[in-house]
Amino acid sequence: MKIHFLSFIVLLTLIGCKNDNNNSEHNYAYLGGQIINPNNDFVVLSKNDMVIDTIKLDNKNRFLYKITNLDEGLYTFYHGGEIQMVLLEPKDSLIFRLNTLEFDESLVFTGLGDKKNNYLINEFLENELQEKKIFKFCQLKPHVYQRRIDSLKQLKTERLNEFKIKYNTSELFNRIAQGNINYGYYSSKEVYPFVHFGTNKAAILKSLPSNFYDYRKDINYNDKFLKDYQYYNSFLRYSVNNLALKNHLHHSNEDSFSWNSICYNLDRLNLVDSLISSAVLKDDLLYHFTSNYLSKSSNTENNNVLLNSFLSKSKDDVAKDKMKRFALSLNNLKVGSAFPSTIIVDTNDSELDINSLLKSPTVICFWSHSYIEHFKEIHYKISELKIKYPEVKFIIINTDNNNQKHFKTALKENRFDFKDEYQFKTPLESVEALAIQPITKTIIIDKNQKIVNSNSNLFSIKFEEQLLGAINR
Template sequence: MRHTLFTLLAVIILISACNRSSDSSNKIYIGGQIVNPNVEYVILSRNNNDLDTLPLDSKNQFGKHLEGLETGIYTLKHPPENQILYVEPGDSLMIWLNTLQFDNSMNFSGRGSEKSSFLLDMFLNNQKDNDLIISNSKIKPGEFAKLTDSIKKVRADKLKKLEKKYKLSEKFKNIASTVINYEYYDLRERYTYLIEKYYHEFTSEVPAGFYNYRDNINFNNEDLQNYYVYTNLIDDYLRSRSIEDCDNIPDSGRECYNLANYKNIKRRILLVDSLINLKQMKNEFLDRLASRGITMADTKEGVDSILNVLEQVNYSYLEEARELANIHRNYFVGTDVNNRVLLNTNREETTYNSIIKKPTIVFVWSMHEPGYHMWQHRNIQQLRKKYPDIDFIGVNIDEGETKEWLRTVEAYNYDKNFEYQTSKRNIDKKVFRKYIYKIFFISPSGVIVDGDAKIQSPNFETEILEFLNR
């Protein structure tokens, strides 16, 4: 029923759009409807440059003919979320989505919509690949090679069917084929990491040619630099390579597999500097690694080491990194946080001293990383049930955006009894948001006893048990 209504809406709006413009062959029409909107507009951007803002009307609909847009991938932003779309001159793209399930609810229709739908499907498949990898991580490399070949064929066959049904441009066919290849490469990179770390005996059974695809990775693909499937591949490749390089260091041991270790992060920073030339993408990777390296360091040596390598590669935001380092130095193990001020969901100020009554795990999150905070909260909810002797507290760091924070808590049904927002920090929000990967284990007396834990780590629950037994 939802899609039937949306199709009727799309037809009406597209007919109206065509009537308003007799010559739309060089224009692109983008319109649609958003259910449960977060804000009263959407933004069209490309390569981190906002191109146009389209306001929502009283029915939460938007639409506009746009001129001068080049063929390619764009980002549709509806803060704090976003998703990609693909357009060419002459396209009339209609978008329907519900913010409560942003990516999974998104539906494209209209002229040229098949291209955006295909790329969205690839994006959603890539998100599911992690579960696929974990469920197949114990199979031998030869079997996994056959599995990835099969998955690649299914994707390629789907593209062939699309080509038969629609007249696709050569540029889109090239991009779609590349995306299929990159998802295939990424499956193998993720598997490589798991067997290197957990099933090292399999590494000697990797078939010849398993890694030949690495010669085909273009680390400077301008068309795909904003597309998750591509950037995720590069991220996973950097992870694998950093471990392989570490394995060649005498007596390196298991330290190689600690992705939060500042030495590992230094290796990835140097790899980014040597492989990526696209300024925007290079800065994004360096920014992510710089944030991770600084916030995960548990000593002054670690923090200073990351700052030194960032200076070495001429990192564009070195001053922000130094400010983040100054913030982090206040959260080393042994720090007393009792008097730090927070805001509860009733908009009342409180302190950690008033909140902490027993062993507490604090996880930090931002509305501007929706995929991550949803994943965080899903995992935390399971841990709450499993470890009732621990309080799990979520601290949102989007200070000053209290209304939006409360709306997000409500929209995602997060437990208001355990949700707080930072207050009176007087810290640059842009810098503070780089702190979202932090987990703090805090004693009943309000002292940080561990700041290096990671929810995604397979050892996380072991660390929880050690925390309880202190």
């Protein structure tokens, strides 16, 4: 399409208006957009974890797609590792414009259906900022904390009610927007015992007002409508953490709570198995909690115990195979092991085995366009560490499965040096082989090319101590 973006908006609106009078074919929606600094040349559209289509961008990085036989609700569009949801209802003609370097923050909708989607994306961004406040509020006493988050919920509810009246919103939108508020509020309640200072979680639970968790009696832990909804899924994870904590404290002899307790983590899987009947939700939670534990544990025996528990409960054969490969990769990265042979590509498109670079104490860390703030933060941090530890080599690897152009563009636009910057030749295989989960994973190697720590973190208070240990070996 050789039209300007403004003309693109007008055309899409006219298409929606023209079809508006055709009652025989009203169950459709248009979705289109323009992507600045695209990471590849396509967008993937899906709903309920089922891919609807892969849509090619034109030569101006735009697309326009008609969904016929629309199943109204939340749809997901995926581009270059980033995911965002849109609400589509009959006769919507929705387009967006975004910049991949600031994905969520740059996302703006226009066209028929824009008001409700701009409302939802603004709520999403506000909740990200509010989360930091919530974590600070968690240090307050329970009754004070409850007043604070009750007040936040009230403000959000009033704002939503005003929006509903002004734009005469649909029942579907109202349900999703209210779910936003409710499940964000419930999550704030569920995280309190964990974020509140102190390791005596039993005492914290006893200090809570008797009605603190009254809303739980009305929760559907198997809601099919909300199963793909981010706030609902986040709530389920927080709630399982909390309910499992209560069960764990009944039989635990541990003096203080630890996320790494194998007993607690087994309690979590057992709770998921008994509480959740929806196969999709159960398998997702089992996978999340198991991979989270394995990615942070260096105890092979405990890893095997939790893995076996997961395998006995999950019904998802693909997830089970993936988890077994993940556990195997972690075992191959044990302390004292040689770093696996891995082909990387430098900024001149030259291929080399990473082991050819490991001639001194080395730190290997990773980044992805999906986590742009982390990308910036690790580069700032490494700049400081290079001055402090000149004898250490720092290798920074982009994990995205796209071409060199986007990798180098991100470095250029943020004025980062190309030195020590690489990509994987085969990203998907390498990410799995090195068990890169989460993206903050950092690997420390000694001068003998042996792994000292395969699961460090540049921002951990223990990182420099771990690095000094590798230097002095």
